Amino acid sequence: MITAIDTSVLLIIARKEPRWEKWRKALTKAASEGPLVVCCVVFGEFSLGYDSENLALERLHRLHIHYDPIRPETARMAYRDYLKVLPYRNPEPHMLPYFLIGAHATLQASRFAVDSRIDPRHYYPAAKLLQY
Amino acid sequence: MTTQIPDTVVLCGHQLEVTRLACLPTEHPSITDVSQMPDGVRIRLPKCSALQRGYTAAWEIRDDGSLYLTSLTHGFRLNGPPLHADWVTSVVRIPVGEIDETRSRELRYELVRESALEFKVVEGMIRQWRLVKGFGKGIRWQPGFDWPKITAMMVAQGIASEFQPASYSHSDEFSIESLPIIARQSADLLRRAKLREPGVGKELSEDDWDMLHRGWADPFPKLDFHDAVRAFRGHGPPLTSAKP
Numbered sequence: 001m002i003t004a005i006d007t008s009v010l011l012i013i014a015r016k017e018p019r020w021e022k023w024r025k026a027l028t029k030a031a032s033e034g035p036l037v038v039c040c041v042v043f044g045e046f047s048l049g050y051d052s053e054n055l056a057l058e059r060l061h062r063l064h065i066h067y068d069p070i071r072p073e074t075a076r077m078a079y080r081d082y083l084k085v086l087p088y089r090n091p092e093p094h095m096l097p098y099f100l101i102g103a104h105a106t107l108q109a110s111r112f113a114v115d116s117r118i119d120p121r122h123y124y125p126a127a128k129l130l131q132y
Numbered sequence: 133m134t135t136q137i138p139d140t141v142v143l144c145g146h147q148l149e150v151t152r153l154a155c156l157p158t159e160h161p162s163i164t165d166v167s168q169m170p171d172g173v174r175i176r177l178p179k180c181s182a183l184q185r186g187y188t189a190a191w192e193i194r195d196d197g198s199l200y201l202t203s204l205t206h207g208f209r210l211n212g213p214p215l216h217a218d219w220v221t222s223v224v225r226i227p228v229g230e231i232d233e234t235r236s237r238e239l240r241y242e243l244v245r246e247s248a249l250e251f252k253v254v255e256g257m258i259r260q261w262r263l264v265k266g267f268g269k270g271i272r273w274q275p276g277f278d279w280p281k282i283t284a285m286m287v288a289q290g291i292a293s294e295f296q297p298a299s300y301s302h303s304d305e306f307s308i309e310s311l312p313i314i315a316r317q318s319a320d321l322l323r324r325a326k327l328r329e330p331g332v333g334k335e336l337s338e339d340d341w342d343m344l345h346r347g348w349a350d351p352f353p354k355l356d357f358h359d360a361v362r363a364f365r366g367h368g369p370p371l372t373s374a375k376p
Contacts, residue, residue, distance in 0.1 A: 007364060011357040014344045024341045031336045045364040049348040062343050064336065073284045080280070094366035107288040117358045126274060 001034035003027070003130055004109035005065065006101060007045040010038075012115055014049070019115070019132070026132035027113060037068035039104035041097050070104050078103035098123040133240060134181040141191040141226060142202070143249075144279045148296050150227065151242040153191050154199070154220040154253075156208065164209045177207060191217070193251075197258035197277030199224075218256040225250050228263075229291045231298075247291060249282065263289065 012020045047056035078099040102124035105112035112127040138149040167177050186207035192200045200214040227245035235244040252260040260273040352360040
């Protein structure tokens, strides 16, 4: 069972925000059930906190979190879904990362660890969410 | 019960088999009952235990999600061009994936596969779809008919590219022509084994997660993590005040 992780959860753990222990426990359990992965968008966001991408990769690797590139069909799906919703909302170009991350979690993973202020199903309707 | 001869359905160019896709409106003017002679006399057609319903139908699901009846054999004939199946309002289930030999032997009259594509059809148009394993309890329906997404989900779940692969068999007759088939079957088996590999999970201790913090400088230390995520993704000014 592959678990995709969102930047929000990595931030919670790295900053030791409230709920970080619950997420830490949930991800430790998830790691025993299958690989943990981050897509290129999440890796790009979270790795900004490190001096180099190699250091970020090394840190994630030691936690058995794999860098999982977005496959062509996933990218295509994400952009198509993004274009579908665009006419119904105000132009929001920054929504694209949500669609890329959501498509990756849906098509390349079995479940998704995300902590969001809004209902995560708003952006990731088909992804199965990891409960902590 | 004898294994039944299946209907066929062409799903966006892929020919698949299904035991019985939908019912048939036998009174429809475009459908002729072969046993009914023009003078009103009914003749007895030979019966076959492998065809209890008395006919086989060929269906087609087009790119726009519309369902068509394209031909009929044995007990009925379709006159004219493919018929839009506007009488069909039900859930249509098309088995996909590897054959489940155990359950197929138990059921006997049809082949059971590991997954199924389910479509909610309303008056011959697909309104919702989902890809299910087993009985599909708790799996959400997706709106519309989104063929690229369906194929991508099937690939993600390790379903072979031909959707209804034949059972893997060993043959004594090895030939150079069979090499591509063997290579494809081997690739499928390897991919599926990788997806299901037991023990792929790693043992982590909860203290290991402190590793994440080492050498990491928060790019947005004054924002709470929700707003930090929004800032990463190019949103404008954060919605809430800065982190205390």
